[in-house]
Amino acid sequence: MRRAAVAITTAMVVVVTLTTGFVLGRTIDSQQSAASEPSPKTESPSPPPTSPESSAPPSEEPVPELVPLEPDDTWDGPSGTMRLTGTDEVALTFDDGPSPSWTPKVLNTLSAWGVKATFCLVGKEARAYPELVQDIVNQGHTLCNHSWNHEYDLGSESAAKIRKNLERTNDAILAAVPDAHIGYYRQPGGQWTNRVVGVSMKLGMVPLHWSVDPSDWDKSVKTAHIEKEVRGATDAGAIVLMHDGGGDRGRTFSALEPILSDLTSRFHLIPLP
Template sequence: MARHGAGRGWYTKVIGAALGVMVLATGASVWSAQADAVDSAPKAVSPERKVKAVEKSIAHASDAGARGVNITIDDGPDPNWTPQVLDVLRENGVKATFCIVGTQAEAHPDLVKKVVAEGHRLCNHSVSHDTTMDRQSKAYQRSQILDAERMITEASGGVRPMYYRAPGGAFTPYSRELAASRGMRPLGWNVDTKDFEQPGADAIVATVERELPNGPTLLFHDAGGDRAQTVEALRRILPSLKEQGYSYGFPVR
């Protein structure tokens, strides 16, 4: 009996050990599947994610050289005017930099994706286009810049803005340094076309022709009001500058 009992004890231990191995293997398999699911899940966009810093001085020059011109488009995207601006740019083979407001990006992510798909670059233009940014606290500036970065990146499907343009040019040393640390070169302009005042397409064209010697970065708008004059002016300016020997590029980074 003792001998038979010992055999049963050995058999019981073997079965127990086998069951233990199966439980461990099953647990490891479940854990591995869960880990794989977590790793493969889309990652939330975080403004604190490590990025390469860029120069913090305000950019004006063009990467297209001495005869380069940078077309920059502010305040959108707008469902009426942005598609029309994109059409004119496409017709003329011109790439531009779109300075996007965070709330507009959230409202119209399809247009942000369209801007990216057509080869244009994105610029962070703050969350709410507050032109008093330079008189606000650092905490407020940080929120406006980093929240807009997140909103634009999410709207674009993961493409980050490459520049930061302060609303109304209201830069501060802090906002420039913060933006640059996040890989967004502060972006200025040389020619303010005043198209937001709706002076007429003739006046917008004349401003560009008169002030282009001041520098290559031109400021237009695709939101904030009726932009029919801007669309018409771009339709005339883009081929005209090409005929004069200018080429189109992006602001330096």
């Protein structure tokens, strides 16, 4: 999608450049034939961005007006993190598990609706409950690293400490499922820094944020609020944050079925690849 936007934008710039050159040439001819006529003011177009896909055939038709392209918001999360799926599809994500109390219930509900999701696993919980990691993978869901012990301030640590933490978490997940693909990292609390983003990317994990947060982590938030927030705030391309671990998730679980009933009627729900 972003490559397409770059290609389209570049083609438009090339057309403007050719059109401007044509106008300038006509202006010079006009000056030579009638010096008394003032030359029209022309504007220099911005240089095209450097891109291996920036070339496009010029158009012979003048462009009367440039319409700004819609910005690609996929990567506009904090510190350049992924905030949207980049398609019309919606992704549900569950953080802080696996939990023996809630993860099996969430998995059963997702299975009943034929929905796959992405689970952001805490390393020490993955080590404690490897069978739940196996269940998540065996049922077709995808995985995300969520730090070893849900460290909110991990991003302020040195790059070496961050790397050690994320690798330890990945090792715990891989001990449960040796061939597991861990394609994402989510910083606890969304407390991103450029450093933690950089380390996660060097380890081959996409820094994953969200666009919908029903605050189901807040003990004061009721089931009705969780349901209403997810249903009302979810648009095409949304990444929805919810929790299957880290405490009592009964309210999230109670809201999950009506959420699935609504979202599956409006969107295609996917696990992040």
